[in-house]
Amino acid sequence: MKKTVLREYARLVIRCGLNVQKGQEVQVFADLDQPEFVKMVVEEAYKAKAKEVVVNWNYQPLQKIHTRYQSVKTLGEVKEWQKAKQQHFCDVLPCRLYIMSEDPDGLKGVNMKKMAAARKLSHPILKPYIDQRENKQQWCIAAVPGAAWAKKVFPGLPKGKAMEKLWEAILFTSRVNEDPVKAWEEHNADLKARCDYLNSLGIDSLHYTADNGTDLTVGLIPQSRFRGGGDTSLQNIYFNPNIPTEECFISPMKGKAEGIVYATKPLSYNGQLIENFWMRFEGGKVVECGAEKGEELLKTLIAMDEGAAYLGECALVPEASPIAESGLLFYNTLFDENAACHLAIGMGFADTIDDFQNKTLEECRALGINDSMVHEDFMIGCKSMNIVATTRDGKDIPIFRQGNWAF
Numbered sequence: 001m002k003k004t005v006l007r008e009y010a011r012l013v014i015r016c017g018l019n020v021q022k023g024q025e026v027q028v029f030a031d032l033d034q035p036e037f038v039k040m041v042v043e044e045a046y047k048a049k050a051k052e053v054v055v056n057w058n059y060q061p062l063q064k065i066h067t068r069y070q071s072v073k074t075l076g077e078v079k080e081w082q083k084a085k086q087q088h089f090c091d092v093l094p095c096r097l098y099i100m101s102e103d104p105d106g107l108k109g110v111n112m113k114k115m116a117a118a119r120k121l122s123h124p125i126l127k128p129y130i131d132q133r134e135n136k137q138q139w140c141i142a143a144v145p146g147a148a149w150a151k152k153v154f155p156g157l158p159k160g161k162a163m164e165k166l167w168e169a170i171l172f173t174s175r176v177n178e179d180p181v182k183a184w185e186e187h188n189a190d191l192k193a194r195c196d197y198l199n200s201l202g203i204d205s206l207h208y209t210a211d212n213g214t215d216l217t218v219g220l221i222p223q224s225r226f227r228g229g230g231d232t233s234l235q236n237i238y239f240n241p242n243i244p245t246e247e248c249f250i251s252p253m254k255g256k257a258e259g260i261v262y263a264t265k266p267l268s269y270n271g272q273l274i275e276n277f278w279m280r281f282e283g284g285k286v287v288e289c290g291a292e293k294g295e296e297l298l299k300t301l302i303a304m305d306e307g308a309a310y311l312g313e314c315a316l317v318p319e320a321s322p323i324a325e326s327g328l329l330f331y332n333t334l335f336d337e338n339a340a341c342h343l344a345i346g347m348g349f350a351d352t353i354d355d356f357q358n359k360t361l362e363e364c365r366a367l368g369i370n371d372s373m374v375h376e377d378f379m380i381g382c383k384s385m386n387i388v389a390t391t392r393d394g395k396d397i398p399i400f401r402q403g404n405w406a407f
Helices: 003-018 035-047 060-069 072-076 080-092 112-133 147-153 159-173 180-200 295-302 361-366
Strands: 025-031 052-058 095-100 139-143 203-209 215-220 248-250 252-262 267-269 272-282 285-293 311-316 342-346 375-379 386-391 396-401
Touching: 003 035, 003 095, 003 139, 003 180, 025 035, 035 052, 035 095, 060 112, 072 112, 080 112, 112 295, 147 159, 180 248, 203 252, 215 311, 252 311, 267 295, 267 375, 272 295, 285 295, 311 375
Parallel strands: 025 052, 025 095, 095 139
Antiparallel strands: 203 215, 203 386, 215 252, 248 311, 252 272, 267 272, 272 285, 311 342, 342 375, 386 396
16 A cells, blocks of 8 residues: 555544544554554544553553463452552543554454453442543544455455555555545534434434344433534644444434344454354343354453443444445444444433533433443344434334335
């Protein structure tokens, strides 16, 4: 891939994704696959007048070794220097950039129950810091090809060609064209217009049906609002959290979901795949689930904490989205969730509550926003999906018809 094109992508991620401001700190989280691109991102952040840029490297084989040899207590311990680091993040609110490239099967065979037990130890300690930063930071998730990931998406190609093809797919779906910033401005305007229409309806519930057996009704919070595209932090800085994105999303009412839903794409969770799975909800909670592959992993995810069995997000994505039309299965939630309507179990988004900026996090959760240590999207959209909204004044309005917008 030409360096000039990659430089445009790095600039888009920093200027349009994070929207780094003069004097801000930037934290970059990346795997070892694309150090040259990470270097470009760091330089672009400094060109945007960042005060300091820190790169945090991740390597899946080391995660597996640590998990194998450390005790649960050691894995889950939050040391004093780590608490000090978390407090520093709360004090300075650095921009956070996540550059994804990991192998979808990279943690296959790891002791997932051990990892889950360790996370249950650390999360109560980390949660107060995370809550302090909620909606105050700029953050962005973007992606670059990793060799193992590229071979998973294009198994019939040599590694070099697979990497090039994955680069092409990432850049196309991320709207890296002659004028990426303008393309994103137009895209965000379209998503906002759709959200404005949805919010004008006064939706009480969404009813999902599809030929694969999905038949699920999800209740919404009266004060909740659909959001999509760019976001504005509580520091009043506009940024784009996901590059790419195609969704209009909302957080539903905790405790209001009835029926069964079937996933239409695999879920890559903690470096392992869950495939051909389903969940049945009663009283808003997953009461039964199954999977052809990764069923124990799915059950571990749902049991992470009390909120992990409840829904945190409903997202609407048409079959006509660029990612869906590419025909590729990315085995990566950032992309696959933007190719199909999806739900998420776990944490909901406080910023979907109207006037959230004048409410506390506790007040938003009291209105029905779910709280959990996890937030995992899973794809349910397909060409036969229909979604009907029932409004608070009793009208039934088609929202999706045969996998695409009905308006």
